[in-house]
Amino acid sequence: QVQLKESGPGLVQPSQTLSLTCTVSGLSLTSNSVSWIRQPPGKGLEWMGVIWSNGGTDYNSAIKSRLSISRDTSKSQVFLKMNSLQTEDTAMYFCARGAPFDYWGQGVMVTVSS
Amino acid sequence: EIVLTQSPTTMAASPGEKVTLTCLASSSVNYIYWYQQKSSASPKLLIYYTSSLASGVPDRFSGSGSGTSYSLTISSMEAEDAAIYYCLQLTSTPLTFGSGTKLEIK
Numbered sequence: 001q002v003q004l005k006e007s008g009p010g011l012v013q014p015s016q017t018l019s020l021t022c023t024v025s026g027l028s029l030t031s032n033s034v035s036w037i038r039q040p041p042g043k044g045l046e047w048m049g050v051i052w053s054n055g056g057t058d059y060n061s062a063i064k065s066r067l068s069i070s071r072d073t074s075k076s077q078v079f080l081k082m083n084s085l086q087t088e089d090t091a092m093y094f095c096a097r098g099a100p101f102d103y104w105g106q107g108v109m110v111t112v113s114s
Numbered sequence: 115e116i117v118l119t120q121s122p123t124t125m126a127a128s129p130g131e132k133v134t135l136t137c138l139a140s141s142s143v144n145y146i147y148w149y150q151q152k153s154s155a156s157p158k159l160l161i162y163y164t165s166s167l168a169s170g171v172p173d174r175f176s177g178s179g180s181g182t183s184y185s186l187t188i189s190s191m192e193a194e195d196a197a198i199y200y201c202l203q204l205t206s207t208p209l210t211f212g213s214g215t216k217l218e219i220k
Contacts, residue, residue, distance in 0.1 A: 035209075045149075045157065045200055047209040060208040061115075094156060099204050100147045102168070104156035 002026040004034070004095050004105035011111050012085050018110060022078040022095030029053070029071055033098055034078045036069060038091040039107075046091075050099065051078055085112045116141050116203050118212035126218040133188040135215045137179075137201035146184040147202040148177055150195075151214075157200060161186060193219045 008020035022034060029051075036048040049059035051069045059067050068081045078095060090112045097103040117140040127133045137146055145164045149157035159168045161177035164184060174189045188195055196219045201212040 044213045045211040047211065050209075058207050062208070092154065096156075099209065100159055100162050100202065101149075101157070102159050102162075104158075107154075107156060 002097060002103045004097060004103060006093060006095050006105045006108040008093075008108050008110065010109060011113065012089075013114055014086055014112055016085055017081060017083045018085055018089070020080040020093055020095075020108060020110075022080070022105060024076045024078070024095075024097070027097060027103075029073045029076060029078065034071070035096050035099065035101060036078075036080045037094045037096055037101070038089075039094070040088070040091040048080070048082075087112050115208055116143060116206055116210055118146075118201050118203055118210055120199075120201060120212035120215050122215060123213075124216040124218070126220045127188075127191040128220040129191055129193060131191045133191050133195075133217065135186045135199055135217070137184045137186070137212050139182040139184070139203060142181045143203040143205040145204065146177070146179060147204065148175075148186045149200045149202065149211075150197045151200065152197045160199075191219065195219070 003025045005023050012018050033052045035050040049069050051057050066083050071078045092107040092109050094107045095105045119138045121136045148161040151157040160171050165177045176187050198214045198216050200214045
């Protein structure tokens with residue numbers, strides 16, 4: 001069955017870089033896109049960006065200058081890197097398959113604090 | 115950027131009551147997708163391509179609309195339907211979600 005699981009540090013210092021990994025199973029990254037979506041505590045959902053099945057990427061223009069999404073198809077992993085983190089980047093970070101997002105990971109909570 | 119406006123922001127319904135949630139787009143979109151989120155769990159896809167029911171979703175849920183106006187209807191409210199509902203557009207990037215409707219049980 002299709003599964004996605006996010007991993008990464010729970011706490012990041014302001015101005016530092018966030019690195020998250022989404023490990024997938026039951027699907028091929030060369031046939032499926034994967035998006036990153038985040039949700040600040042008590043707030044709504046924000047699409048961050050996508051890596052398409054062909055390896056191309058699209059990013060939300062609001063954070064494009066700080067964001068990079070890449071993948072390692074041999075390890076079935078998708079990576080998110082976002083620099084210059086601020087407190088407003090505190091959120092639950094999800095990875096999800098496809099568009100629409102029919103399968104989601106459980107999410108990883110990231111807190112930006114010194 | 116296409117902005118999706120959901121209404122109402124919050125509502126409460128009695129068991130058995132019919133519920134209609136609305137999603138208005140700032141520009142015409144091809145389709146709308148609906149998600150249900152309970153507590154801090156991952157959102158669950160309910161409706162895709164505006165009116166198609168996702169696998170395993172009870173048939174009391176339905177979707178309709180076109181252009182800039184879309185709706186999600188629950189024909190008969192059940193306690194387990196209490197959640198936050200989000201709409202999503204995939205017509206253009208950035209992909210955008212509505213701000214959500216919180217649905218409570220009376």
